[in-house]
C-alpha cells in the first residue's frame with residue numbers, strides 16, 4: 215500500500231468535504247446512541263469477564279501446584295494462558311481505554327488499572343491511547359506502524375537492514391510484552407544520545423518499567439514455582455509457556471488490526487487541520503477487522519472489531535459487535551471498503567506484507583499484492599451518498 | 603486482651619504479606635478474595651441488605667449487615683452508601699436509624715424523593731441479598747454522653763431519621779423531651795406508630811403536625827407549641843429554610859449553641875455562568891453550566907471524583923484548582939487560581955465560573 219494521498223485512484227476521491235462531515239455526524243449519532251443505552255447489563259458483562267478471568271487464573275495456578283503430573287501441567291497452562299489473554303485484551307486494554315470509566319467503580323477504571331504485562335499502565339496509555347489512536351496510520355507519526363523497527367508501507371524508505379524484518383517480527387512476537395515495554399519507552403529514540411539517556415524524565419520511566427518487569431517476572435518465574443515445591447521446574451515452564459502463548463496471540467491479533475492488505479496509510483501533512491469527519495474517515499480506512507464467532511471476539515478483546523474500536527475507542531467493548539452492522543452499512547453507503555477476513559487469512563496477509571516490504575518496492579513486481587477481502591464494492595454509488 | 607508482637611513476628615508477618623502481594627501482582631490479594639466472597643475486597647467495608655421493610659407509601663427501611671472493616675456508629679450519625687444504579691456507582695448519605703446493636707447490623711430509612719435516582723432505587727428496587735458499599739459512619743449530630751435534662755427535637759419528613767436513631771438509643775436516659783414532627787398527613791409520618799407508642803408510654807411529648815391541614819411550621823408556631831424552646835438543647839433536621847429560621851431564633855435569644863442541625867441538602871444561593879472544566883490528569887474536558895457542581899460534572903464524565911457528604915461539610919471531595927475560576931454555590935464567592943497556585947476546592951459545592959483546570 216502507498217499512502218492514500220499518493221495513490222493514483224484514491225479510494226476517497228468520490229467523497230466531497232460535505233460527505234465527510236455528514237459521515238462524521240452519522241458516526242457521532244451512533245456513538246451517542248450507545249452511550250445513552252449503557253447500563254446494568256454492560257456492567258454485569260465486564261464484571262463477569264473479570265470474575266471468569268480471576269477464577270481461571272486462580273484455578274490454573276492451583277492446578278499447577280501439581281504441575282509435575284502431565285495432565286495437571288496441560289490443564290493449568292491452558293487455564294493460565296487463557297486468563298492472561300483475557301486480562302490483557304478484553305479487560306486490561308479496554309479498561310485502560312476508559313471504556314468502563316462511566317461505571318465509576320474505582321476498581322475498574324482507566325486511572326487505576328494495572329495490567330498483567332511488562333509495560334506499566336501509565337506508559338502504555340500514553341503511547342497507545344494518545345499517540346497511536348490519535349495518529350493512526352500516519353507515516354512518521356504513528357509508531358505502531360512497524361513499531362519503529364519494521365517497514366510496513368511502500369512509503370517508508372527501504373534500507374538493507376529491512377531484509378531481516380521477518381526475523382525481527384518473529385522475535386518481537388515471541389517477546390511481545392517486552393517489545394511493547396521497550397516501545398512505550400521509545401528506547402530506540404531515547405538511547406540514541408547521551409543527552410536523552412540522561413534525561414531525568416526518561417530515567418524515571420525506565421525505572422518504573424524495570425520495577426514492573428521485575429515484579430512480573432518474580433511472580434511468574436519465582437514465587438509461583440516456589441509455591442509448587444517439587445513441581446517448581448514444571449511450574450516455571452508452565453508460566454513461560456503461558457506468557458509465550460499470550461505473546462504470540464496478542465501479537466497476531468494486533469498485526470491484524472492495521473497491517474493487512476487493504477488498510478490505508480496517510481501522509482504526515484494530511485492530518486494538519488483535520489476535521490472530526492476526516493479523523494473518522496482515517497480510522498475507517500486505517501483499520502481491519504477479523505471475522506469469527508463470540509469466542510474469537512472475546513479472546514481478541516473485541517479488537518476483531520478494530521474498525522469500530524478505532525472509531526469509538528472508549529465505548530464498551532461488548533457493544534462493538536452490536537454496532538458493527540451499522541458501521542458496515544455506512545461504509546457501503548459512502549462507497550468505502552470495510553476490510554475484514556478470518557484470523558488465518560488476516561495473519562497471513564499481514565505476514566506477507568512484512569516479508570514483501572523487507573525487499574525494495576519493485577523487487578517483486580511480478581507478484582503483486584493480493585487484495586484483502588473487500589466486502590463492500592469500492593466502486594460506489596455517488597447517488598447513494600448524495601441520498602444519504 | 604491486648605496481644606503484643608515481637609519485632610521478629612512483625613517482620614515475619616510483613617514478609618508473608620509481601621510474598622502474597624508478589625504472588626498476586628499487579629492485582630492485590632483482595633481482588634482475588636472478592637471472587638470468593640463478595641463482602642470483601644476494596645478499601646471500604648461492604649454490607650449485605652438483609653431485609654427491606656416498607657414504612658410509608660414512599661419510604662422504606664433497609665436492614666444491612668456490614669462486613670469486615672465496619673467500625674460501628676453512634677446514634678444520630680450517617681453513613682455514606684454506594685449502590686450501582688443502571689450500572690453506575692452512586693454515593694449518597696443516609697442517617698442511621700438503628701441504635702448500635704449487639705449483632706452489628708444497621709438500618710437506614712430512605713424516603714423516595716421525586717425523580718430521585720438513589721432514593722427511588724433503594725425504596726423500590728433493592729432486594730434482600732444485595733451487596734452495597736459503605737463508608738465509616740460520620741457526623742456530629744449526636745446526643746452528648748450526659749443526656750440533657752431538657753431536650754427538643756424538631757424534624758420534618760425524612761428528617762426524623764437521625765432523631766429516630768437517637769430516640770431508640772437514648773430515650774430512656776432523656777428526661778423531659780419533646781419531639782415536634784411535621785409530615786403532610788398522618789399516614790406520611792415515618793415511624794408514626796412507634797413514635798405514638800413511645801409517647802403513650804410517657805417517654806416523650808410528641809407533637810405531630812400535618813402540614814396538609816396545619817400549614818408549614820414556623821418558629822413562631824413552634825414557640826407557641828414549646829414556649830421554652832431556646833432553653834432546651836435542640837436537635838433539628840428538616841428543610842433548609844426551617845433550619846435557617848430556627849438558627850435565627852436561637853441566635854436572637856443568645857442561645858445559638860443550643861441548636862444542633864443536620865442538613866440533607868446544601869444551601870444553594872449563587873448560580874453564575876459556567877465554563878469548560880478540564881480534569882487534567884484524567885484527560886477529560888467538559889462544558890458545565892453555572893449550577894452544576896464540579897463533582898457532578900466530573901462524575902457524569904467518568905472521572906473518579908472523591909466525594910463524601912455531597913453538601914459541603916466533610917471535605918471529602920476536595921481537589922486542587924490548578925488554574926481558572928470556580929464559584930462557591932453556597933455564597934457566590936469566586937475562587938481564582940493561576941498556574942502554580944493549586945488551591946483546594948470543595949467540588950460538591952463549587953461550579954465552574956469560567957474555564958478551569960482541576961488536578962485530577
Ligand SMILES: Cc1cc2nc3c(=O)[nH]c(=O)nc-3n(C[C@H](O)[C@H](O)[C@H](O)COP(=O)(O)OP(=O)(O)OC[C@H]3O[C@@H](n4cnc5c(N)ncnc54)[C@H](O)[C@@H]3O)c2cc1C
Nearest residue numbers: 694695696697711712713715717718719720721760763866
Ligand atoms: C448527612 C445526610 C443524611 C441524610 N439522611 C437521609 C435519610 O436518612 N433518609 C433519606 O431519605 N435521605 C437522607 N439524606 C438525603 C440523601 O442523601 C439523598 O440526597 C436523597 O436520598 C436524594 O437522593 P437521590 O439520588 O434520590 O436524588 P437525586 O437524583 O440526587 O436528586 C433528584 C432530585 O431531587 C432533589 N433532591 C435531592 N435531595 C433531596 C432531598 N433530601 N429532599 C428533596 N429533594 C431532594 C434534587 O435537587 C433533584 O432535583 C441525607 C443526606 C445527608 C447529607
Ligand code: FES
Nearest residue numbers: 910911912917950
Ligand atoms: S463531599 Fe463533603 S464537602 Fe464535598
